[in-house]
Each structure stands twice: as structure tokens, then as C-alpha cells.
Amino acid sequence: MDRRIRKSQEAIIEAFIQLIAEKNFEQITINEIAERANVSRGTVYSHYTDKYDLLDQCIRTHFVKLIDSCLPCGEQALFPTEAALHYTFRYLDEHASFYAAALANQGVPAFRNRLQAVLIRGFDKQMDMGGINKMMDKGILVQFLAVAMTGMIEQLVTRATPYSATELSGQLWALMERNQMVPPSAPLSISTKLF
Amino acid sequence: MDRRIRKSQEAIIEAFIQLIAEKNFEQITINEIAERANVSRGTVYSHYTDKYDLLDQCIRTHFVKLIDSCLPCGEQALFPTEAALHYTFRYLDEHASFYAAALANQGVPAFRNRLQAVLIRGFDKQMDMGGINKMMDKGILVQFLAVAMTGMIEQLVTRATPYSATELSGQLWALMERNQMVPPSAPLSISTKLF
DNA sequence: CAGATTCTGTACAATACTGAACACATTCCG
DNA sequence: CGGAATGTGTTCAGTATTGTACAGAATCTG
Numbered sequence: 001m002d003r004r005i006r007k008s009q010e011a012i013i014e015a016f017i018q019l020i021a022e023k024n025f026e027q028i029t030i031n032e033i034a035e036r037a038n039v040s041r042g043t044v045y046s047h048y049t050d051k052y053d054l055l056d057q058c059i060r061t062h063f064v065k066l067i068d069s070c071l072p073c074g075e076q077a078l079f080p081t082e083a084a085l086h087y088t089f090r091y092l093d094e095h096a097s098f099y100a101a102a103l104a105n106q107g108v109p110a111f112r113n114r115l116q117a118v119l120i121r122g123f124d125k126q127m128d129m130g131g132i133n134k135m136m137d138k139g140i141l142v143q144f145l146a147v148a149m150t151g152m153i154e155q156l157v158t159r160a161t162p163y164s165a166t167e168l169s170g171q172l173w174a175l176m177e178r179n180q181m182v183p184p185s186a187p188l189s190i191s192t193k194l195f
Numbered sequence: 196m197d198r199r200i201r202k203s204q205e206a207i208i209e210a211f212i213q214l215i216a217e218k219n220f221e222q223i224t225i226n227e228i229a230e231r232a233n234v235s236r237g238t239v240y241s242h243y244t245d246k247y248d249l250l251d252q253c254i255r256t257h258f259v260k261l262i263d264s265c266l267p268c269g270e271q272a273l274f275p276t277e278a279a280l281h282y283t284f285r286y287l288d289e290h291a292s293f294y295a296a297a298l299a300n301q302g303v304p305a306f307r308n309r310l311q312a313v314l315i316r317g318f319d320k321q322m323d324m325g326g327i328n329k330m331m332d333k334g335i336l337v338q339f340l341a342v343a344m345t346g347m348i349e350q351l352v353t354r355a356t357p358y359s360a361t362e363l364s365g366q367l368w369a370l371m372e373r374n375q376m377v378p379p380s381a382p383l384s385i386s387t388k389l390f
Numbered sequence: 391c392a393g394a395t396t397c398t399g400t401a402c403a404a405t406a407c408t409g410a411a412c413a414c415a416t417t418c419c420g
Numbered sequence: 421c422g423g424a425a426t427g428t429g430t431t432c433a434g435t436a437t438t439g440t441a442c443a444g445a446a447t448c449t450g
Contacts, residue, residue, distance in 0.1 A: 004406050004437065007233060029427060038202060040408050045429065199407065199436050224397060235438050240399065 009047055011037040013058055021097035025055065059102055059114075062095070067118060078122035080183040082173045086166060092157055093165035099157040112150060119146035128180040145181055204242055206232040208253055216292035220250065254297055254309075261286070262313060273317035275378040277368045281361060287352055288360035294352040307345060314341035323375040340376055 015036035019028045030051065034041040048054040066088070079085040092099060103112055123142045127133070133141060149172065155161040156168055163171075210231035214223045225246065229236040243249040261283070274280040287294060298307055318337045322328070328336060344367065350356040351363055358366075371377075 002406065002438065003233065003235065008407075030429090031427065038198065040198065041428095042409080042430090043407055046406080050429085197408065197436065203437075225399090226397070236398095237400090237439080238437055241436075245399085 005047075008037075008039055008043050011039055012044055012047065012054070013061060016054055016058055017095075017098050020055075020101045025051075025101060055102075062098065062102070063114065063118075066091070066115075078119065078126065078183075079173075079176070082170070085173050085176075086169045089153075089156065089165040089169035089172075092153060096157040096159065099153075100159070103154050103157065112154070115153070116146050116150045119149055123181060126181055126183055128182050131180060133180050141179065145176070145179060148175075200242075203232075203234055203238050206234055207239055207242065207249070208256060211249055211253055212293050215250075215296045220246075220296060250297075257290070257293065257297070258309065258313075261310075273314065273321065273378075274368075274371070277365075280368050280371075281364045284348075284351065284360040284364035284367075287348060291352040291354065294348075295354070298349050298352065307349070310348070311341050311345045314344055318376060321376055321378055323377055326375055328375050336374070340371070340374060343370075 012033060015033050016028070018036060019032060028051065030041060030044055033054070034044050037044070044054075048057065079088065120142055123146055124138070127138060127142055129136070129138055129141075152161075152168060152172060156165060161168065207228060210228050211223070213231065214227060223246065225236060225239055228249070229239050232239070239249075243252065274283065315337055318341055319333070322333060322337055324331070324333055324336075347356075347363060347367060351360060356363065
């Protein structure tokens, strides 16, 4: 992609995220965004049809980062290690103002739904239905955990919890393990056990 | 000026200053600068004929800032107040790495000369040759003070002095006063004395 | 030494950005 | 109410930047 496009888009998104952290989405104007991004107004329109499109793509961009932070080991699993979960929560904590806005603004419930969908898909792959889960319905269990995780994330980014990102992720890791939400064992874990 | 020009130049100069703070001027390549500035190599050449031109314009840019910091009250005087001198020294302290490089690199003695020239011109205007200076040669006195100031600035930015910017500027202000290097009295200072 | 690599400076067509203008909608305010 | 101000979305010609290519200089390296 042309370097100019990359630079402009980054500047616009950065400006937009700054603004959304400062004021309500509806009050933000294209003029403000262009000014803050140090870009011509026409440039904004050349990339995004309007504010809502910008917000949408912005969420998408953040989502990529968020998902990446859940999947540090290639494409293997959501939160393959406790450290990975910690990292994700710290990332969310740092960008809380954006995520809070994305979650809070009515008209953007899409965000919560997308996050849940990703988590449900990921958890479904990793759930161990043996042991204490033998008598459970997998769909319900997965949904239960995904909704819980989404809710806790919402608590974190909206500052609705007194607990820190670290405390939360630590506790949540324990709860995931308790429910046998284990990441698929890596190939080398077997050979590791042999020695 | 076209916004693109401003943005590119700022990025290039910023990148260059970063690099000069990290390594020797001669080791810096145009490629590095372009890469760091996130700009095409051709763009660098469209604004600056080569590294040396870039350094030159860079010094010029910094010089404008530096002079501005000496002249906070319009165009009246160099260091019209002790606070102004303090501000200048703090500014120098913050950008020490750049100024150190500009002063240190042989091939750039121009910098020291320019600084001295500015100071000499400014001091010459402000020198009070009455009182203890009655028997002195003005040219020598002015040059003496300008060279001293330049030297002290060099000491500061090259970290060749254990004293802080604040300590130095405080002492230097006293020395300037002692030598009757007073800023031209503002019109209202007379009326101030009347009350 | 020769070959490989990197840097330099220049040229160019393709392209993204610019600022200005425009008609229209919305909001603000006396 | 009415008009002043501000925002929207579009168009457009002009311009700065882009990536690429090139030849020659400089530097590295076996």
C-alpha cells in the first residue's frame, strides 16, 4: 500500500481515537478529525464515507490488535498462557477510553457482539468436555464463559470495577482453568514430558 | 505552504535530530533519514540537496527557536529578564544532544560562530558603557561576554559542567548585571519608579 | 585485487493529497 | 422568525510524494 495512504489513515484513526476519548461520538465532526490528523478534509472522505464508517473501520483495526494480543503464538488458541491473558488485559487497560466508548455508545452494540462471537468461536475449540464437564452442555458452557469474559472486559474498560487489569486477569485465568478451558496442548508438550 | 511540505519537512528534521543524537553525523545516511521519517528518499532530496544542506537548515531551524527563546518580549533584547535566561538554558538543556552534536562535529564550527555573532550583535545594543565600564573598550567587553556566554552554553550542552541549567543561568544573570549588560529599560520602568 | 553491497543523486510516470469551491442541511442566536 | 455560522459530502485542477529505475561512487569482504 502507498505510504501516503498508510500515513494518512494512521493519522486519521489516531486523531479519531483521541477525540472519542475526549468527547461523545456524536459531537465529533469531520472537520475536527481532519484538523487533528493534520490532513485535508477531502482526504478523510477519500478513505471513509462518513463518521460511522470511520468508527466501524476503527473498531475493526482495534479488533485486529485485540485478537492478535489474544493469540501471541500464531493461530493456536485464545489466551494460550496466563501471561498472554495478562498482556491482553493490560492492552485493554491502556486503551480503555476507546473501548469504553465503543462499548458504551448505543448504536455500537456491534462491538460487544463481535467480541463475544470471537470468544465463543475460540473457546469452543479449546473446551475440554471431559472430567467435571462431562454432564454439561458444551454450547451453554462456552457461551457462559464467553459472556462472562466479555462482561469482565467491559467492567475493566468502563472502570466499573475496582480491580486492576492484573488482578482481574489472574483471577480469570484461574476461573478458565477451573472450567477446563485449556489451550490445545502444543506438539512439543508431549515430548517435553518425556524428558 | 502546502501542508504536505510542512509535514514532510517536520518529519525529516525530527528524524535527523533523533539520528544526530544517536550517532555521528558522518555515519548518518539519507536512507536512514528517509526511513525514520517515514518518507520516500526522493522527498528528502526534493527539500535538501544533501546531508550538509539538511544539517544547515536544521541548525537554522533550531536557531530560530533558540533566538526566540532569548527574545520572549518581541524584538526588544536578548535575555530581557532573568526568567528569560532561565528559559533559554532549560531549552538548551532539553535539546542538549542536538546542540552538542552541532557544536562538536568539526565541519560545523559555523554553529559556534553564528551563535557568537548573534550574541555580539545583541549584547552590543544593550551594553551600558557608563559607570564601571567608562574606561573599557566596548568591542572587547561585548566580545568577552559573548564568548563567555557561548562557552558556557557549550559547557552545558556537552555536559562538560557539573552545574545544572538553572544554577548556570542564575550565576550568568548575575555576571551580566555586574557588567552592566542590561536590557534596554522598558518605557514603563521610568513611570514605575515614579510611584 | 575483484565482486558484492550499500549509498548517492537524478529522473519520471503514477497517484494521493491539497485547498478551494459548491449546494445543501443543521444548529445557533438575537 | 430569519440570517449567521458551522458541518456535510462532492467535485476538481494543481501539486507533492511515491516507488522504481538507473549509473556512478564508496565501502565492505573474501
